Amino acid sequence: MLSEFSLIDRYFARRAKAPSPRQGDAPLGIGDDCALIAPPAGHQLAISTDMLVAGRHFFADVDARALGHKALAVNLSDLAAMGAKPHAFTLALALPHADEAWLEAFSDGMFALAERFDCALVGGDTTSGPLNICITVFGDVAHASALRRDAAKPGDDIYVSGTLGDARAGLGVMRGEWRAPDEAASAWKRALEKPEPRVALGLALGGVAHAALDISDGLAGDLMHILRRSAVSATVDADAVPCSDAVRALPEAARRQCALAGGDDYELCFTAPRNARDSIARIGERVGVALTRIGTIESGAPGIAWRDGSGAALSLTLQGFDHFHAD
Amino acid sequence: MLSEFSLIDRYFARRAKAPSPRQGDAPLGIGDDCALIAPPAGHQLAISTDMLVAGRHFFADVDARALGHKALAVNLSDLAAMGAKPHAFTLALALPHADEAWLEAFSDGMFALAERFDCALVGGDTTSGPLNICITVFGDVAHASALRRDAAKPGDDIYVSGTLGDARAGLGVMRGEWRAPDEAASAWKRALEKPEPRVALGLALGGVAHAALDISDGLAGDLMHILRRSAVSATVDADAVPCSDAVRALPEAARRQCALAGGDDYELCFTAPRNARDSIARIGERVGVALTRIGTIESGAPGIAWRDGSGAALSLTLQGFDHFHAD
Numbered sequence A, B: 001m002l003s004e005f006s007l008i009d010r011y012f013a014r015r016a017k018a019p020s021p022r023q024g025d026a027p028l029g030i031g032d033d034c035a036l037i038a039p040p041a042g043h044q045l046a047i048s049t050d051m052l053v054a055g056r057h058f059f060a061d062v063d064a065r066a067l068g069h070k071a072l073a074v075n076l077s078d079l080a081a082m083g084a085k086p087h088a089f090t091l092a093l094a095l096p097h098a099d100e101a102w103l104e105a106f107s108d109g110m111f112a113l114a115e116r117f118d119c120a121l122v123g124g125d126t127t128s129g130p131l132n133i134c135i136t137v138f139g140d141v142a143h144a145s146a147l148r149r150d151a152a153k154p155g156d157d158i159y160v161s162g163t164l165g166d167a168r169a170g171l172g173v174m175r176g177e178w179r180a181p182d183e184a185a186s187a188w189k190r191a192l193e194k195p196e197p198r199v200a201l202g203l204a205l206g207g208v209a210h211a212a213l214d215i216s217d218g219l220a221g222d223l224m225h226i227l228r229r230s231a232v233s234a235t236v237d238a239d240a241v242p243c244s245d246a247v248r249a250l251p252e253a254a255r256r257q258c259a260l261a262g263g264d265d266y267e268l269c270f271t272a273p274r275n276a277r278d279s280i281a282r283i284g285e286r287v288g289v290a291l292t293r294i295g296t297i298e299s300g301a302p303g304i305a306w307r308d309g310s311g312a313a314l315s316l317t318l319q320g321f322d323h324f325h326a327d
Helices: A002-013 A064-082 A100-116 A166-175 A182-193 A199-205 A219-230 A252-261 A274-287 B002-013 B064-082 B100-116 B166-175 B182-193 B199-205 B219-230 B252-261 B274-287
Strands: A035-037 A043-053 A085-095 A120-128 A132-142 A157-161 A212-214 A233-237 A268-272 A291-298 A304-307 B035-037 B043-053 B085-095 B120-128 B132-142 B157-161 B212-214 B233-237 B268-272 B291-298 B304-307
Touching (some): A002 A120, A035 A120, A043 A064, A043 B085, A043 B120, A043 B132, A064 A085, A064 A132, A064 A182, A064 A199, A064 A212, A085 A199, A085 B043, A120 B043, A132 B043, A132 B132, A199 A268, A199 A274, A219 A233, A219 A268, A219 A304, A274 A291, B002 B100, B002 B120, B064 B085, B064 B132, B064 B182, B085 B199, B100 B120, B157 B274, B166 B252, B199 B268, B199 B274, B219 B233, B219 B252, B268 B274, B274 B291
Parallel strands (some): A085 A120, B085 B120, B233 B304
Antiparallel strands (some): A035 B043, A043 A132, A157 A268, A157 A291, A233 A291, B043 B132, B085 B132, B157 B268, B157 B291, B212 B268, B233 B291
16 A cells, blocks of 8 residues: 555645745745744734544535535635634545545645645645545734634624525535525535635734634534623524525525524624724625624623514524534 | 534543643634644744554554554654654544543543643544544744754764664564564553654754654655655664664564564654764763664665674665554
8 A cells, every 4th residue: 555645645745835935934844744834923823623524524425626625615714714814734634545536636626725825735644544634724813813702792793704504505405305496506515515715804804803703513503602702692683694595595494494503604703893894894895705794792691592684582493503514 | 413522522622721821822722713823933833743543553442542642642753853842732533433431541641641741732623433533733843953854964873762663563463473472562562552752852852963753664764754855875784773672582584674664663763963972972861762873874866775783785675664554
């Protein structure tokens, strides 16, 4: 197996590179015991790691190019949620066998996204084993700009970016839970398989927003992370949560399940003070991402009071963790 | 599965902590989208990632406490080989099911080692799936002190730390390739399962040694990494390679295979100029690790000329990559 896995190493190594040079940085990438990187002066490294397992986080027969994209995208999304600028990543990969066509497509999808964000592969590990992808990503964030989960304040507005529910709606089609016109089903599948990390938005929100995270497990569950860590509560207008027309066309229960509890959208949820409304609107225009105000942070024990568009209380039965992950 | 894997998250989170505070560092650990760390001024972060797969890197029934130790130890060893001081690590873990006794033992082994080196768990990911352990480790290294693989110079002495071959000898007993007295077999098994990362040695060698790496795949193959990256050759006295008495008692072919091509020892191999011999000797005494001079770096195309103790050329047939890894 030596030659086979050496080939895989070389496969990635030939597209790896040292990170963009910068002051105080003498980068050392693939081929030594460690990669060496340093954040710019006054910055920290934001670090996130995600492990993707076949059959849990993706279907084993998923398009390899899309998988390469998604494996890195979910990590870049964590950087975006922190307001950090992508810099470098490591890839650890277990593969049952070396399939050149698969590797070509997987690495194409991964490097296409990496290059868009100037994020260099600086190290890694490959081995034989059940398919498993573990990426650790490194970004730069200025000390004062980090978007932490524990920074929400009573009176803050709550926003989400883009539209929610498309990825979950796509999963529903694949599972046979509901059907949709071809065009909608294609768009949903794309949302599920090729999420767009909101990097520019996260960077722009630094110093403006208070708390932020990316919605990987569904709005209801993820917002609760902010509420618990910030020791605050929230009121959310369920009808204000932005959805695509196709998701809006689903029956009400399915629509709410997708929009409020569906995972894998990788949009940002963030809070910001009322006096930042104009700034937030300008940021949304500048980065070209719709930003929708869906509720407010209040003092009180962590919990979400759901309202409908008329302001009436809603009693929702949501599965809190309803996405591709089975765990 | 939610509750089960939330339990696992909490299992590790309760023993996680923010990294040791230091100037310019506002650490943020488990519970946010990212961990935030920064090296001290004038330093870089050394980063290494290793993925361990059941059946490839360890026997599926290995003692969980030893596995927790080894999973972190192999990563700390990469930091040692770079001359970096351990600071933090992330753990991504796929488990077929949540077995509390296994988790207790695994995390005990891992945290016992982490605490010895003041290395904080700052983030991670847990999921269900075939057993897979991916650790990414972060250490601090001063710009001028990094021990790179490409820094060997003609005229350098070549050293190794400790003794080589014990881990491979232990694997041989488990595989039934050879037998040994109980005491030797126990010591070998310990060497295989609980390697000691040479962190203090790596730190002490910064600014003194030229090139270094840790011997994970066997001396012959690993030394070639230094030779290729430094564009130099080496002459090595095979009989000078330090072995335990028990390995020395093996038949010659087995002994040479273990000492020269056996992996998983995690000792350091490094080069240093002749005028550093006294410094190297003092470092060995100070950190309490035997350091043995085994050869010299020469100009010429990358390759190893093996000699025996009398200086006569040896023609060795070594499997280059002979350790637990099957890949």
